[in-house]
Amino acid sequence: MTQIPLERKVLGENDRIAAALREEFQRRGIFCLNLISSPGAGKTLLLEKTLEGFAPGRRVAVLTGDIQTDNDARRLARYGFPVQQITTAGACHLDARMVERHLANWDLSSIGLLLIENVGNLVCPTSYDLGEDAKVVILSVAEGDDKPLKYPLMFRESALLLLNKIDLLPHVDFDIGRFRANAARVNPRLEVIETSARTGEGIDQWIDWLRARVGEAASGRRSCGET
Amino acid sequence: MTQIPLERKVLGENDRIAAALREEFQRRGIFCLNLISSPGAGKTLLLEKTLEGFAPGRRVAVLTGDIQTDNDARRLARYGFPVQQITTAGACHLDARMVERHLANWDLSSIGLLLIENVGNLVCPTSYDLGEDAKVVILSVAEGDDKPLKYPLMFRESALLLLNKIDLLPHVDFDIGRFRANAARVNPRLEVIETSARTGEGIDQWIDWLRARVGEAASGRRSCGET
Numbered sequence: 001m002t003q004i005p006l007e008r009k010v011l012g013e014n015d016r017i018a019a020a021l022r023e024e025f026q027r028r029g030i031f032c033l034n035l036i037s038s039p040g041a042g043k044t045l046l047l048e049k050t051l052e053g054f055a056p057g058r059r060v061a062v063l064t065g066d067i068q069t070d071n072d073a074r075r076l077a078r079y080g081f082p083v084q085q086i087t088t089a090g091a092c093h094l095d096a097r098m099v100e101r102h103l104a105n106w107d108l109s110s111i112g113l114l115l116i117e118n119v120g121n122l123v124c125p126t127s128y129d130l131g132e133d134a135k136v137v138i139l140s141v142a143e144g145d146d147k148p149l150k151y152p153l154m155f156r157e158s159a160l161l162l163l164n165k166i167d168l169l170p171h172v173d174f175d176i177g178r179f180r181a182n183a184a185r186v187n188p189r190l191e192v193i194e195t196s197a198r199t200g201e202g203i204d205q206w207i208d209w210l211r212a213r214v215g216e217a218a219s220g221r222r223s224c225g226e227t
Numbered sequence: 228m229t230q231i232p233l234e235r236k237v238l239g240e241n242d243r244i245a246a247a248l249r250e251e252f253q254r255r256g257i258f259c260l261n262l263i264s265s266p267g268a269g270k271t272l273l274l275e276k277t278l279e280g281f282a283p284g285r286r287v288a289v290l291t292g293d294i295q296t297d298n299d300a301r302r303l304a305r306y307g308f309p310v311q312q313i314t315t316a317g318a319c320h321l322d323a324r325m326v327e328r329h330l331a332n333w334d335l336s337s338i339g340l341l342l343i344e345n346v347g348n349l350v351c352p353t354s355y356d357l358g359e360d361a362k363v364v365i366l367s368v369a370e371g372d373d374k375p376l377k378y379p380l381m382f383r384e385s386a387l388l389l390l391n392k393i394d395l396l397p398h399v400d401f402d403i404g405r406f407r408a409n410a411a412r413v414n415p416r417l418e419v420i421e422t423s424a425r426t427g428e429g430i431d432q433w434i435d436w437l438r439a440r441v442g443e444a445a446s447g448r449r450s451c452g453e454t
Binding site for chain 1 (some may be wrong): 265266268293294295296298304317319346347348349350351366367369370371373374376377378380394395398399400425433
């Protein structure tokens with residue numbers, strides 16, 4: 001993202017749409033998360049395991065972003081929840097207008113939890129508010145324990161970090177203690193849940209985290225809504 | 228990168244500077260690579276192993292991009308070659324002007340191989356020509372064998388792919404055959420070298436690849452210079 005005045009205008013327009021989305025989500029008691037990671041951190045498999053954790057008929061919906069393919073939507077549609085692919089045709093992030101446009105296809109009164117899987121990119125999506133209640137950053141242990149320091153904005157703006165692929169810990173040079181210290185340095189309030197979408201470890205804890213917030217959103221109370 | 232007219236202007240200006248850099252590199256017989264990957268694919272450790280493979284006094288230099296820290300330059304400076312950090316202060320890619328500005332500090336007649344480590348991002352750096360002879364994409368097997376299809380532009384524009392962290396192959400769901408088929412689908416001419424910066428596997432082959440091209444550049448012949 002080049003630092004140019006026009007960008008501020010684009011972001012201003014984005015913020016306006018995102019604010020309207022946020023207001024609508026709050027009015028309807030929808031809890032919305034914006035899930036962000038590098039390519040290959042395991043977002044889609046994590047989402048599959050997440051959907052498995054909710055009984056069909058629960059009010060969960062997914063928007064999944066990709067630059068080119070609709071592979072993720074096809075993978076996620078198998079779980080019986082509404083899923084839409086947002087294909088950005090080259091753009092490196094989702095923006096609020098893309099979300100607004102795709103939500104127009106849905107009856108929002110049937111949704112309690114909206115999961116938005118952003119494009120695989122640890123930098124640009126941070127600048128584009130989608131109206132979410134919170135950002136969740138997903139990091140694979142294969143990416144290294146220094147990442148909070150190298151990509152601080154993402155970690156600073158997130159409410160929760162899913163530290164994924166922890167089944168790989170014995171095989172990579174990743175020091176959990178050093179990682180937690182690095183994460184706390186850029187965001188002392190960042191919650192961390194260790195997960196392995198592959199083995200299922202930590203998925204229950206993540207789903208409990210979700211359920212608690214969906215319940216709060218539905219009853220009009222918010223724990224991390226004032227982003 | 229938002230699709231706006233101003234972006235075309237910014238890219239036009241970038242292309243002008245990149246063309247001048249390319250001309251200067253060719254005139255001086257410098258072979259220049261633009262190394263691109265997601266965060267955590269192992270670019271910096273690969274560069275460390277690469278520098279270890281060249282005797283001190285060889286004409287190698289490194290520009291290393293990062294959004295925030297100068298950790299990489301400090302790691303790379305230990306090998307006795309000239310290294311400069313380009314800190315982008317939030318921008319998600321290097322551009323030609325950043326490269327031009329940092330090269331002004333160096334005597335280019337002392338350089339035969341210039342390695343540019345881009346910011347960790349598999350999307351945006353693709354759009355910014357840095358005057359390089361070729362792009363090299365680095366992918367960790369932990370990222371998944373579907374990545375050429377999901378981020379096709381990067382794989383299409385690269386001359387070489389370093390498939391890194393192959394020591395993790397027994398521990399991840401990565402099918403080399405499927406990966407090679409996916410890579411060939413987006414770029415049939417893409418060379419692939421399998422590496423593990425951690426175990427050293429494949430590093431010799433990569434250094435041989437480099438040496439051959441540095442030799443060609445110095446003698447005025449180019450194998451992948453017409454990008």
